[in-house]
Structures are given as C-alpha cells and as structure tokens.
Amino acid sequence: MRNWMRRIAIPNSTLLPKPLFSFNSTTPFLISFLTPPRLFLSTPLSSQCSSHFGDGDTFAISSNHSKVLLKGMSYPELQKWVQSHGYRPGQAMMLWKRIYGNSIWAQHTDDLEGLNKDFKKMLSENAEFKVFSLKEIRTAADGTRKILFALDDGMVIETVVIPCDRGRTTLCVSSQVGCAMNCQFCFTGRMGLRRHLTAAEIVEQAVFARRLLTNEVGSITNVVFMGMGEPLHNIDNVIKAADIMVDEQGLQFSPRKVTVSTSGLVPQLRRFLHESNCSLAVSLNATTDEVRNWIMPINRKYKLDLLLQTLREELRSKHNYIVLFEYVMLEGVNDSDEDAKRLIEIVKGIPCKINLISFNPHSGSLFKPTKDERMIEFRNMLAGGGCKVFLRLSRGDDQMAACGQLGKPGTIQAPLLRVPEQFRMALGTKT
Template identity: 70%
Template sequence: MEMGCVWMRRVSSGNALSALLVKPPYSVSSPSLLSFLHLKSPPISSVGFSPPSRLPLSTAACSSSAALVPDDEDSFSSSSPRLGSYGKSGIPVKRSKVLLKEMRYVELEKWVQMQGFRPSQAMMLWKRLYGNHIWAHCVDELEGLNKDFKRMLAEYAEFKALSLKGIRTAADGTKKILFSLEDGLVIETVIIPCDRGRNTVCVSSQVGCAMNCQFCYTGRMGLTRHLTAAEIVEQAVFARRLFSEEVGPISNVVFMGMGEPLHNVENVIQAAHIMVHEQGLHFSPRKVTVSTSGLVPQLKRFLHESNCALAVSLNATTDEVRNWIMPINRKYKLDLLLQTLREELHRKKNYKVLFEYVMLAGVNDSIEDAKRLIDLVQGIPCKINLISFNPHSGSQFRPTPEEKIIEFRNILAEGGCTVFLRLSRGDDQMAACGQLGKPGPLQAPLLRVPQEFQMALNAPA
C-alpha cells in the first residue's frame, strides 16, 4: 500500500490474558462455549505509522488496557470468517462475562440454551435489550423474566458496552454524546433531531480513523482500534434510551461518526444486523446507512451480506485530486470504485447508493467538476448529497460559498442527477460532519498540496 493510504497508531498495552470461559451453572448437552464463541488467536501485527514492537496475544481475550490493530492488508481484505463475539476485532473481553449486545439473535438463543434455558427466554431477553421501550442496561430492568434466568445473567452476562461521559447540545438542538470505553478510550455519537420526525443517530465504528482524509478532523487522530459490534450497537440503544422522549422516535442510523465503517466490516455488518432485527431495535434496513471512503473488497462484501443502505464519500472527480484529499484512492482508483458499484447495484433491485460530496473551495467545486461528476455516476442508481465543508482546528481548506454550491447543484440537476444540499448541524459543538474526535500530540501527516491548488488554499477567506 502506498504511503499515506492508511495511518494507524498504537496505545500502550498490558500482557494478553488467557481465555476466560464461563462454566454453565446448569447441565447441558450443547457444544461448549469455546466452540460457540470460536475463541482463538487472530493475527495481530503493526501497520502504517506505528512502533515496530508487537503485542503478545495468546487468545482473543486480553487485558482491558490493550488496543490491538490488525495488519492493514489483512484488514482491507476482511474475508475471513467471524471469530465469534470477540476474536476479529482484537479488543478486550469484559472480564469473564459475555457481552450480550455482541450477539445476533441466533447466537444469543444458542448461548441461552447452553445455559440450560428455553429459547423463549432468549426472545424475552432480546426484547428487553432492544425493544418494548425498555432498552435494559441491568438485570433490575428485566421485569417478567424467570428468576433463575436473571440470576444467571447477573453472574455471566454484561449488559453495557459503553459508559456515558457527557452530552453537549448545539444551538440547533444537535447533541454530541461522549462515551467512555472499557479501556478508557473515548468515542463520540451524534443525535440529529428533525422537525419532520426523521431523527437520526450518527454512530462511530472506530476510535479514530486510518484513512487520513485531509479534510476530516477525525482523520488527524489516526486509528487506535476498531469498535466491537456491542460498542456500536450500544450507541443506538443509548440514543433511544436517552432521547426518545425528548426528540421523539429515532428512526435513522448513519455510520458516519468516527472511523471508516468498512475498515471494520466484520463488526459493522454484525451491528447493522442487530439494529434491523424485527423483534429488536427494528430500524428499517433502508434507514440504516453505512458510509465508506471506497474500500472496494469490503464494499462488495457489504452489498452481498447486508440489505442496509450504502453511502460512498466521493469528494473529487479526478484521481489526481482524490489521491491527495482521500489517500485510499491510491489503492482503489475512481474507475475501479465506480465500476464496482455499477456491477454490484445491477444485481440489487430498487437500490440506490448515496454519493457524499464535501464542497472544498477552489479544490473540487468548479463547473468542470460538476460536469465530470455527471459523467462519473452514469449507469449507477444514485442520489448525491452536497455537503458544506465544516472547518476545524488546523484545517487548510475553506467551505465553498453558498451561491457556488447552489450553482453546482443546478448543473447536476440539469444533467439528470438527483441531488440534495445537506446543511451543517451541530458545528458550534464540533458535532458536524468531519468534526468528531480529539487528535492527540501524535497526528496523521498532512500530505503535500498539489501545485495547482496552493493558491486556492492560500486565498483570503
């Protein structure tokens, strides 16, 4: 992979612990829990901008301070089978307890049976975790369940994957939630209320991001680690639990928070499946949107395995510009990305991809860009979102003036494209698109500005 395509860093870690298996409190004839969870050692190695030392790993269970990152080539070709609830992401198991929100319903049902209880108990538990306006975070909130079952859950199951750290409310009502993870890291989730009832939760999929998109504040962080499926699902659970009464039902989920979702494709597909389960959170698959910067193999896998919506961050109409502002383009060029979409969407009926296009003054907002964009998306069932750039500390870009965005939109519309303008929400609390996260002293590198754009970036605001 070319330099600049992926940027990761490590945090300090302790030694890996051996696997902790739960002995069922009741006699069962089912396969062992080890067999069910497939606990084994995933390959772990250094990647990108990271120290040469490697972390020891004996099992998928490791100390709570560990942050383990897979090799970049392995992670970009995530075609290996799931390693159960914990293995692939390489993050710590919460002590010896099973994380309930890590499992799809069929996995939860199997685990419940292994503990000696009927499948119906699993469905009752599932509804209390995700439905019935309960969104349980502890055993005490599981009214109506068998006492022995609740006692087993208290001893062997963990309900929460996140801890609430704080909530910040923007002038327009957008809310940014800060969550602490088990290892002390922090992620951000955004609630976007809408007067028309289309309330949205924007979830994160990673701590930081490896893609190093030059216009994104989160990209300045580099990648620390993937989030587990449980940590992703819990963001949506918290959103409904905290804000359903205040803003109304939360009907939409967008994977547009911290991280590149398809870099963590295993856990994102798992989380999205849990979110759309009809007896659980029951989001419509068309209202759960997973965004990507253009990881082609994972994009194909997502379209094959999930019925949820797909958004692609395009942001440029030439490889030269996209190589600079979105280094992943050096690995997966525009032609490959767009041809893959043509082929894959031809097999899916009534399915449209959403192209996201962040407008950067003097970089990608010319009339020629608009005309090229019309040509690029030909043959792809799509909608286009034009997004105003949201400034942040250290940014070298400027937002395109509103009148020029409208001109750009009109050219696309005249060319037969379905196009929308997406307003910034929550920017006064750094909750808008591209503003999440908190880069530390060690940051991803800024790439060299091509000669033809240096004047545009240095122009007065």
C-alpha cells in the first residue's frame, strides 16, 4: 500500500454473508436488445419491502421484514407513521431534524438527545436508522475519497466525495448496484444490473458521507447522481431520494446543486423534468446515431434526435433551467473537428452547458483518452460556436474513483459490442 493512500477496513463480521440476489450466467438483467427494452426497463428489482398502513399508505421496511426504514420516508410519510404510533407531528419534526440536520445525523436512538423516552423506545422497537454499513474508505492522491458500503444483502456500492479548492465539496451517489445500460466506456456498465437501490439506500449515502467526512473535507454542498447505475432507470426511488435531500428542514441541499444524470431514457427524463425541481445532466458522448448506438446502446431505443428534441420542448416551459451535457472524450471516436461542428449544431435551442470529460481508462476497455491539447482545441471550437463549455479534470482516478470507473464487474460481464469498421484502426482492434 502506498503511503498517500489510507484505508479504513471494517471487520467482515459487520457484513451479512448471503446476498439475496446473486449474479450468475442465467441472470436476465444484462442489457439485450434482442428482448424488448420496455420489459427490461420496468423490471422491479429491489431489496426493499413495503408495509401498508390503514388508508393505503406504504412505508419501506427493512429486509428482515421487522422495522420501518426511517430514511425511506419523505417528511409527510414520517409524520403519518409517527402519528400512527400515537405521537404528535411535532415529535416527527424533532426526529427528522435529528436524522438529517444540526450536524447530528442520528444513526441510533442514543443520538436522539431531547426526545421523549417513550418515543425513543417506540423507535428502537419499530424503526431502523441505518440501511448499510461502512466497508472501506480509499483516499486518492488528489483528496478524492471513494467510500465502499456493504448493503444488507451483501452487495457493495460505491460513493465518491470530491473536495474542491473553492470550498465546494461534491458527493457522487450510486442509484443501482451495477447498471443495465452497458455504455462501452464505463466500468460499471460491465457489471450488468444487479438491483436498484432503495430511496433509503440512496439518501443514506449523503447522510453517511456528511457524518463521516464533514470535519475532514468541509461542508458537502453538491450531490451528483453519477455513481453506479442509470438513475432514471430507478426513477421512483431517485426522485424520492432527491426530494428528501433538498428538504429545507433536513439535509438542505439546494435543488440547483442536486444533479441527476441520465444516459437518455426519454420518457423517464420527461417525467423527471415534470416532477422534480433538481438539475438534470445528460450523458451525450456522441454527435451521430452511428457512434452513439455503439458506445451507448440505449441510443438504439431513444435516438439522438428524439432525446434532443424532447429537451428542447420540455425546457421551453422551465424558467432559468439549464441542462448539463456530459461529453466523455474518446480519442479517434468522438473528438474530430466534425464532431465539434455537429455538437454546436445539435444542441442549438437547448439552454445548456457542456462538460468535456477526460476518459478514465479501466481494464478491458479499448478506448484511449483524447490528449489534453486536443481537448483544449475541441473546447475552443465549441466556445467559438457559442457554447458554454468546460473542461473537467479527472478526479480520483488512481483509486478507480473517477467517472466511469466504479464497481467490480466480476467474471460474468456485459458484452463489449462490435466496433464499427471505421474506428477499428483508431482503437487498434480487428473486431
């Protein structure tokens, strides 16, 4: 172990050994366009169970079917649940503030100072504060932290904390274990989809990171849903988790600073823009259907034209709303002058900014990162064409904490797709 890298190992005994969902050669969740994507995209996958209360309300409960998950509830749901146990709404607010606010981030009834004794007893009998346990923290040379969490079913997710000199620290959360989208430049995509995360498991990443690292890295101000998974494939839980994160009495993230990223699931994107006031990022990465069909197979279902036209139409009715386009630069694939010119044209009429992202290599990938000088030229062309464009430095890549590097695919992996003939030379491959 090199001395710039600190590891905090958590004993294995804190982890539950048997996964509820295993990934084997018969697992049907690798993306396949031989099967209808609609069926695939609506597959319910989650370890969360639910419990019904009197008038039809549903609350998330823990996987051992005994306790309600506090972080899976919005505030109105928590209030209702507290009242259903005979306590006042005011006590629900006191609890909410101790879970999410005032630098308490309660993980146990012992952290609930000032709450009534009976209320605490009821909580310890009926509610769960934590939904996963800390497994390990890896710190990269640039200060980026990759946090590994062990879920109740034994699966592992990764969350990244990215401190920034300008007093802004960004948290990158996961929304699924693995991902079904099979983007060819992404390590997580090689895992296939294991399961969706529950709203509680998503929110807990933010609470846990604040509790663990605020003293070290300062206030965590921004959240990006750019970790493992396609957030809009798990849209119900993602919208709910984002709502909980921006609650003004709770975690108090600004909706402008909570960004949900998508590879381009058009119906879900439309729904997100209608139902959430958080920000949206679209992972674009290509300027033609031919290239995008290959590097982002979701494009075979939702073509570039449809994606961009939907954004153009939907953003017309949103005031002061800017979408972020992410563009991972792949040498010889999407970084030509023609790409720059096309990019300027295809985003016209969409209030947007563009982040040019350096590709982060990982094992098994054929792609190479575009050279820095070329990225600058590309950036200058876009800026010259009137685009608001930024170069994004790679962060945490020495710890596989950078964009597109999260996860652990294992031996059964999503397939690498056939490289179109005209790119084979640039990638140094024959197939």
